Amino acid sequence: MKVVKFGGSSVASASQMKKVASIIHSDAERKVIVVSAPGKRDANDIKTTDLLIDLAEKVIDGSDYNQALSRVVQRFEDIVVGLEMDNDVLEQLKENIINVIESHQIDAWTMDALKACGEDGTALILAEYLKQSGSEAAYVNPKEAGIVVSDEPGKAQVLPESMERLYQLRNRNEILVIPGFFGFSEEGRLVTFSRGGSDITGSIVAAGVEAELYENFTDVDSVYCVNPTIVNQPKNINVLTYKEMRELSYAGFSVFHDEALIPAFKKRIPVCIKNTNNPDAPGTMIVAERPDQQGEVVGIASDDGFLTLFVSKYLMNRELGFGRRLLQILEDEHISFEHAPSGIDDMSVIIRESQMNEHKERKVVARIENELEVDMVSIERNMAMIMLVGEGMNRTIGISGKATKAFNDVDVNIEMINQGSSEVSMMFGIKAGGLDRAVQSLYKAFFAI
Structure with missing residues (x-):
């Protein structure tokens, strides 16, 4: 059937x-x-x-x-x-x-x-x-x-x-x-x-x-x-x-x-x-699976309409529960997030722009400043995300180097990279204005004969 x-x-x-x-x-x-x-x-x-x-x-x-x-x-x-x-x-x-x-x-x-x-x-x-x-x-x-x-x-x-x-x-x-x-x-x-x-x-x-x-x-x-x-x-x-x-x-x-x-x-x-x-x-x-999985890139996905919520606080990594409390503020405001890469003093949260209008933005920023006592909080709009997708890609040497060269070749700056959270994809955040030429350059790097 x-x-x-x-x-x-x-x-x-x-x-x-x-x-x-x-x-x-x-x-x-x-x-x-x-x-x-x-x-x-x-x-x-x-x-x-x-x-x-x-x-x-x-x-x-x-x-x-x-x-x-x-x-x-x-x-x-x-x-x-x-x-x-x-x-x-x-x-x-x-x-x-x-x-x-x-x-x-x-x-x-x-x-x-x-x-x-x-x-x-x-x-x-x-x-x-x-x-x-x-x-x-x-x-x-x-x-x-x-x-x-x-x-x-x-x-x-x-x-x-x-x-x-x-x-x-x-x-x-x-x-x-x-x-x-x-x-x-x-x-x-x-x-x-x-x-x-x-x-x-x-x-x-x-x-x-x-x-x-x-x-x-x-x-x-x-x-x-x-x-x-x-x-x-x-x-x-x-x-x-x-x-x-x-x-x-x-x-x-x-x-x-x-x-x-x-x-x-x-x-x-x-x-x-x-x-x-x-x-x-x-x-x-x-x-479900294919026998010829060699870690190659099988597709390049891209989308715009994102924003980055950037939060910085000295010794953030030592503050127990900081990430949970930050995400709780977003939950309270009925905002779902897409990705949340972080460092020892910094954390970025990727959100679809449709999730956060200007009124919500002011409210979220004020709550983060008052409740988390951060050193800095900022929001950057007009972001785009590009994903390289392929099973086992993270076990293949040279993927990220080839990708970053492709961005460099067309003068597109990588605002953020998230690798390792998924064995299937590697994500790059860029300004939306460079989306088309970045995707075209990545296609040339990974798929052109």
Whole structure:
């Protein structure tokens, strides 16, 4: 049995849906299908999830939402008409959305329930289209499938009892189409995962049914070793380990949600990333381990939008509990951190800029000064992070030397380096303005023939 997940670009239009159906029909082992909400049809289009967020905001605000509702319904109508299906499924879709609007109290779960209508609508349409194409197929709601999650709107976590319930899907003979992105709490409330959570659903379902393979169809032939918007026609990666993909996803690779592989990883289920528009391409395999691990760099991940919180205090290393108290201040202000390299008198904390606005910055700085009695505290914004990723890289001589030379060659100063905290990656902090040329120079150093 294979579990197959189709992303937003794969189900964005009727023509894409036809490709999806063809891919499913081409392999009888593709028995469980997980789908996203319709994505962008072109660069100027709007994702269905964003249309639903706009609708939800108007419903919650108590403003007129009819135009926003019409835009959502129109997206699905374009697909239904293009597939030459009757209007029954479209009417069901519209009725489901209206029922959510009319039956929900105005709370955090209203936003989740409306956002989930995108994936739910795709699943309803695809299941019906597969049936009209002659296949035995069925729409399966996540509650029916057994996906039980924590009651945390917008950031649900799957609960262990889901695995046993999902395994029962193996007893069904139809092609099962499950909407991604959401599950149901033990109290019966619909709750979504974080944005991009359809990848999480796919991985959860693959783990639950103990699939032979989890295929994730997107709009690229494979994972590239570097961002193709920075380096023209970069090399493909044929095989990655789970750890490598997790690091790459976290550090800016947009192919996978950075939490998505955890359920598959725990069950050691191989994952293959493939292209809906070129399904015969081999794609990229993600496996628990590969025999040829020689410590080479397999990818370069990069992202901007970071800041550095720098704290200095003489004899910091002798002050018991200093690091804990510093991080406690961040926790009190609901700020999560990414990295925290330190020295004997200094400590830096890397934070995403979106976590700390100017108001929070003033409050955090004041608390650090007053409560920790530091010699200096400063915040530097407009930072970027670059990660070299590869299993066993820290056991290979010369990686850091080659990397620092690549930065030097393009006059990019390394503000921070973090090596040793992970056996899979080496991280560099630089000014965001030097990001592109630094990545291009690193690619030349590690991947150019």
